[in-house]
Amino acid sequence: MYGRKACQLVKELENSESGQLTGFNTDLFAQVIEQCDGHVNNLQALLRKMQEVGSENQTAKNADHFGALMHHLSLVRNKRCLMAYVYNRAEIVQTLGWTVDCVLPEEIEEKLSSSEREYFKNHSATLKSYMSDLDIDLALDMVPPKDPYIKVRVLEEIGTVVLSDQLANLARHAILFLRRTDAEQYIAQGKMEELTG
Amino acid sequence: MANYYDIDDILADEELVPAVFLEAVNGVGLFESNEANRIEPRSKVELPFWLAQELHLRQAVSVNIPPCFNKKTREEIGADGAHVDLRSRCSYFYELGCKIVQLIGDKTIGSLLLVAFQTRYKEVLIKAHTAASALTPKFLSLLTKEETKLYDAAKSSTAAFKTWRMGGPRFQKAAVLGRKRKPIGE
Amino acid sequence: MSGQSDPRGSTFSAAELEFLAEDETIEIVPNLRMERLSLICGDFGPFRPQIATQVPIWLAVALKKRGKCTIRPPDWMSVEKLTQVLEAERDSASSFEALPFHYVEISRLLFDDARDDIPDVYMVRSLIEDIKDVRFHKIGTGLEKLSSRTYAMKLNLSAMEVNVIRPFVTGGLETFYKLGNPELIQESERPEHRRPQPADRGPRRELRR
Amino acid sequence: MESGSDKGTGGFSAMDEYETLISTTDADLLKRSWRNEKAAPEILQFESSLVQRSREQIQLMEETVGEFMQNGEDPLTVSLYQMDIDRTVFLLRSYLRTRLQKIEKFMFHIQKTAGLWSRLSRQEQKFAKRSIEDMKKHLEQSVLSKLPDRYKSHLKQSVISEEDDMVTEPKLDSFVICRSRKFLGGLPVDDSGEENPLDMYAGDIYALRYKSIKPLIESGQLDLV
Known part of the structure; x- marks a missing residue:
């Protein structure tokens, strides 16, 4: 069934402990991208066919049209799952920027894709830049103060x-x-x- | 779509619904038995909601009511709603239900959802606040995703309150780094 | 995590409510001489031995920990008053006796750091525990009545009580709101519109629609 | 149980006195803004002058503490002043942090909604712009560059989409808990089309949809708790 592998990626998010990262599933991710390529090839083939058939055979054209539609919908669905996988993980990577000072612990770093590592660096720098603009360290005082x-x-x-x-x-x-x-x-x-x- | 990245919404859309094709479709290898890469009109299939919905709106398929909203479930919910195993029927019972009503306009499903939640909400509330943890696994295994979230929310806020009342360390290792080491005293 | 609130959630942590409660004022009797403090949160003092004065709880506790004052527990924290409150709580099925908004936090702060200043501390402590239990039980019973789309739910409870039930209450209300959408349900089953009852003034509050 | 004489925590009448207890020191205002910001689903107007004043007060107090220490002031006094500073600094940090976390969550929505964008401070706008660049780049590298041409947007699912249908928005329909500081009559909390206005008395606490009281929060007539 279309979109099933993509959905498995999202299930991985659901099954991981809230706010924590599991290893980036490079294999499954690549397989879904590959499926997207398959869908676009089929989609284009059907669109070509529709043009060739012209308006002579409306029935065949309709069937091609719905085939193309299903490939388009599957692409949109796969995209949503891929994006959700990356985006929801990126939100966790953001929280790392509040805790970790530039250098990621090894056990976290090995869970990230290379783009995620770069995102961590960039976004941490963005955060640091805000703090230095204001000259205030927001990584402190996560808990209300008691004694000094x-x-x-x-x-x-x-x-x-x-x-x-x-x-x-x-x-x-x-x-x-x-x-x-x-x-x-x-x-x-x-x-x-x-x-x- | 304000909830484009919402994990639960994405998973609810993956639930299968029965549908009948009204049109022929070319060039899709949707089913393993389908060697000709063609779907004939009147084919009965189960499609994930995300696909069924769009095809239904374009009158390529006709979506039928999924079995989790059938007569049997309705009767069971009417009789003893709190103890019906909704999870095994559909973990996204309420979310899918709302989507189906909006798609095919069968308001009896909407009413069923409300009745189910009315009886089960109460049970979730009672269990979340009173049940000894040994009693809950069986009960929890009956709950849909939405009900589980509500139960967990109640449990964890009560637990956080108890932790505070006991006192103890205020600062802890950041959750994002994993919590291998239990704080002393736990 | 006891101190930190969920960074993405909308709720407050118990420690954050405690922080707010620490700004409530309380009476202390200093045993030191200290000039007036001109703080960001207000001016307090001057402090003279045996002369009672009002300060925020955090300040009272800081002085107390260093042996520089005794704290006068608030009036409501007496066996007599609390017994009355407990009886009234037990007598009424749905309404709540008025206690200070931060009574849970304040009592814990004082039990932790000023036990020797509270007469009958064990009794007081157990009365507050009992009151809290009775109230939580009643809150639960009140919440059970929720059964349809409800636009406004009155929750005249204390800060900590509200915070503990918050995720359940807001989650439940949201689901009822979603499922009670008139566009989804049959005409006949639409809930009659419940007018949020006008609030009565006075010391009793009710947890109700 | 009537009591008008109790002060502060001593009162059963805390509710009735609630309004009079609300003074308007900057410390109180900052606390209120912090609570509202933490409890509101969307980002609120940046309290620019309040933040400015609070920072000045903190700095002034820090200088005072510095002088105290040089002059050999009693350590107890010094530590009490320090604790007072710490409390305000916490509120300030937590307030600013809460806002940045909302920006992180809703950056694309805030960017394309002029009314929200103007709620940010200049530094927050800079932070939002850079955050958007960071996220966009990451999404492009990880996913979008690998998708077919007509599916490469980070805002639209495909070129067919008529609007930006990939943007996370705050749920204004979510329920929040609020407490009134004064009598508020006839609040239109009910969207059923029937007239069911709500009267709220000073000290009342209600769970309501954020949407239905949004203007009152924005105008400072009602507090989120």
């Missing part, structure tokens, strides 16, 4: 970094008090966790 300092545990070796109020050695397993705004990005990236209680 929070207690965190370092989960991944980060090394010595310059924070807003101190030079800190963020060694794995270290437990320390950091300014909330310094810690927030590390926590979002999974490199630290907040300790409470």
